[in-house]
Amino acid sequence: MRGLLLSLPLALMIGLLLLYPLTTLFWGSVASAGAISIHSYIELFRDDYYRTALLHSFLLSAVVAFISTFLCLAPAWLFANEEFAGKRLVRALYTLPMSFSGIIVGFLAVIMLGRIGVVPQLFEKATGSNYLSGSAYQLVGLVLAYLYFEIPRATLTLESALRKFDPQLSLAARSLGAGITQRIRLVILPLIWRPLVSTFAVTLTVSLGSFGVALIISKRFSLLPLEIYRAITGYGNKSMMAAMAITLVLLAFIINYSVRNWTLGATEKA
Amino acid sequence: MKLLMLSSMLVASAAGAIAEKVVVQYDCIPNYANWGGVTAAYATETGVRIPPDMKGSSAAMAALEAEKANPQADCAYYSGAIGYQAALKGLHQPYKPAGWEKLSDSLKDPDGKWWTVHSAYIAFIVNKAALMGKPVPQSFADLLKPDYKGMVVYDDPTILGTGFTYVYGMNAIMKGGPDMDAGFSYLKKLNTNILNYAKDTVYNDVLRGEIPIWINADGNGLKMKYVDKGDIEVVIPSEGTITMPLVMGMVNGAPHPEETKKYLDWCLGDKAQKLMAQSFFRPVMKINLGSELSKQFLPESAYAKAVNLPLSEMATKADAVKQRWSKEVNAK
Numbered sequence: 001m002r003g004l005l006l007s008l009p010l011a012l013m014i015g016l017l018l019l020y021p022l023t024t025l026f027w028g029s030v031a032s033a034g035a036i037s038i039h040s041y042i043e044l045f046r047d048d049y050y051r052t053a054l055l056h057s058f059l060l061s062a063v064v065a066f067i068s069t070f071l072c073l074a075p076a077w078l079f080a081n082e083e084f085a086g087k088r089l090v091r092a093l094y095t096l097p098m099s100f101s102g103i104i105v106g107f108l109a110v111i112m113l114g115r116i117g118v119v120p121q122l123f124e125k126a127t128g129s130n131y132l133s134g135s136a137y138q139l140v141g142l143v144l145a146y147l148y149f150e151i152p153r154a155t156l157t158l159e160s161a162l163r164k165f166d167p168q169l170s171l172a173a174r175s176l177g178a179g180i181t182q183r184i185r186l187v188i189l190p191l192i193w194r195p196l197v198s199t200f201a202v203t204l205t206v207s208l209g210s211f212g213v214a215l216i217i218s219k220r221f222s223l224l225p226l227e228i229y230r231a232i233t234g235y236g237n238k239s240m241m242a243a244m245a246i247t248l249v250l251l252a253f254i255i256n257y258s259v260r261n262w263t264l265g266a267t268e269k270a
Numbered sequence: 271m272k273l274l275m276l277s278s279m280l281v282a283s284a285a286g287a288i289a290e291k292v293v294v295q296y297d298c299i300p301n302y303a304n305w306g307g308v309t310a311a312y313a314t315e316t317g318v319r320i321p322p323d324m325k326g327s328s329a330a331m332a333a334l335e336a337e338k339a340n341p342q343a344d345c346a347y348y349s350g351a352i353g354y355q356a357a358l359k360g361l362h363q364p365y366k367p368a369g370w371e372k373l374s375d376s377l378k379d380p381d382g383k384w385w386t387v388h389s390a391y392i393a394f395i396v397n398k399a400a401l402m403g404k405p406v407p408q409s410f411a412d413l414l415k416p417d418y419k420g421m422v423v424y425d426d427p428t429i430l431g432t433g434f435t436y437v438y439g440m441n442a443i444m445k446g447g448p449d450m451d452a453g454f455s456y457l458k459k460l461n462t463n464i465l466n467y468a469k470d471t472v473y474n475d476v477l478r479g480e481i482p483i484w485i486n487a488d489g490n491g492l493k494m495k496y497v498d499k500g501d502i503e504v505v506i507p508s509e510g511t512i513t514m515p516l517v518m519g520m521v522n523g524a525p526h527p528e529e530t531k532k533y534l535d536w537c538l539g540d541k542a543q544k545l546m547a548q549s550f551f552r553p554v555m556k557i558n559l560g561s562e563l564s565k566q567f568l569p570e571s572a573y574a575k576a577v578n579l580p581l582s583e584m585a586t587k588a589d590a591v592k593q594r595w596s597k598e599v600n601a602k
């Protein structure tokens with residue numbers, strides 16, 4: 001009972017800041033001229049333009065989440081299990097990009113990878129080719145900019161999960177005569193695949209909602225958050241805007257919920 | 271102790287904010303048409319602060335629409351067609367600022383729902399150093415040359431009003447009909463040379479050479495040249511250009527109506543008009559600019575082939591044109 005009472009502020013906050021806006025948004029997506037209609041959702045899935053944006057958003061986020069999860073494995077392991085001089089400072093610097101807003105990351109991408117960006121200019125000096133010029137505005141620039149703030153986030157997520165992992169287990173397996181492949185397959189992977197999957201899911205959903213980076217550098221790679229902004233600023237199409245937003249929320253929710261269920265289910269069976 | 275100081279500072283600044291008079295103008299980008307200078311001068315003269323606002327025309331209109339039941343802004347500034355559209359949507363209240371009668375009828379709404387404050391023309395703003403030896407383009411035909419691949423930027427018309435004026439006007443420059451195919455056919459060809467469709471102001475990117483050619487208001491380029499001393503040339507394309515009146519309107523249900531009216535009056539006064547002219551936007555009022563400033567404007571002859579687009583038609587077709595641009599130009 002006391003627990004319930006103590007959670008009241010949280011419940012109020014969720015109601016006010018999550019349920020209320022979501023309900024308003026949902027209502028906006030189905031209400032048209034006094035009647036209920038799902039025509040915006042139908043258009044979203046039927047019209048090539050919006051479908052592509054949805055697909056792009058999902059694919060870009062999945063690719064970024066996959067690369068981030070893979071690349072963050074080593075630093076997360078290091079931060080969770082090793083002690084070294086200056087660890088706190090390194091960790092703080094490493095996770096700094098997470099605190100930048102998307103628009104800042106977009107500007108940074110232009111400075112580093114733009115038409116006269118630092119990297120393309122160095123590359124041109126070294127090789128004489130202007131191949132990298134303007135890559136910020138290409139798909140590769142978008143992926144790199146997303147990785148820039150997603151890798152630190154993935155690292156932190158994975159690190160806290162890895163802290164629960166006991167490195168002694170791997171050592172014990174080794175003293176019992178297990179080789180490196182055996183240890184990875186039988187000891188380490190069974191222990192860390194769940195945190196890996198949930199890191200992937202968290203990173204994917206954060207990318208799905210990211211907007212600022214795409215606003216600055218996405219030349220024509222349409223993404224759902226960008227189209228949501230366009231629908232409202234460009235065409236004043238509230239119902240389409242709301243339908244896209246609800247779809248994005250649902251997609252993120254389904255991904256997180258099913259991943260959680262799946263990993264938990266696997267735990268119970270094991 | 272630090273915390274205490276910080277919190278007392280916060281309290282002090284909050285108290286300051288309450289005492290201070292404010293007029294909220296949507297689309298008040300400091301680097302555009304010298305709004306930074308105009309609002310600073312107004313604050314010194316009257317103590318009323320007009321905070322900067324980075325929303326472009328379309329975003330400003332969208333915000334006003336979203337806040338219709340509970341307006342936050344007092345007035346807004348737009349490229350003409352979007353201001354006209356906002357008035358059509360009932361987002362403005364009629365107000366006839368001082369000097370109203372001096373404006374010609376084509377530059378204002380008869381009821382005072384919008385009026386022109388200054389005007390500009392669509393031009394190529396060229397950063398010569400960034401062209402790397404290539405000639406400065408003189409015409410829309412030049413812009414299609416492979417020389418300029420990855421060098422051209424114009425504003426995303428679904429978000430920024432200047433971009434919309436350009437996209438809409440391209441058809442008139444190509445002498446196209448009401449189906450707008452001629453304009454869109456050009457924009458599709460230009461697409462190969464586009465570096466990016468700017469969704470936020472790229473003024474500084476042009477100055478530092480990231481963007482060699484920006485299709486935008488001539489005034490912004492002249493300001494880069496004379497105020498920021500950039501290696502900039504402003505070219506009026508030989509096929510012609512588009513006149514872009516920039517308008518203001520008073521928001522329906524403005525929270526500070528009295529202060530807003532005073533400010534809107536002041537914006538058509540000599541001082542404000544001169545400040546806008548110092549950013550090379552052509553004042554709507556006939557004022558004496560002084561010979562030095564007048565000489566820096568491009569000569570009248572450069573604008574001989576300027577097209578005046580009817581704002582009413584632009585406003586009613588705006589949503590369809592933006593949507594078509596998204597699907598036919600941006601998505602390809």
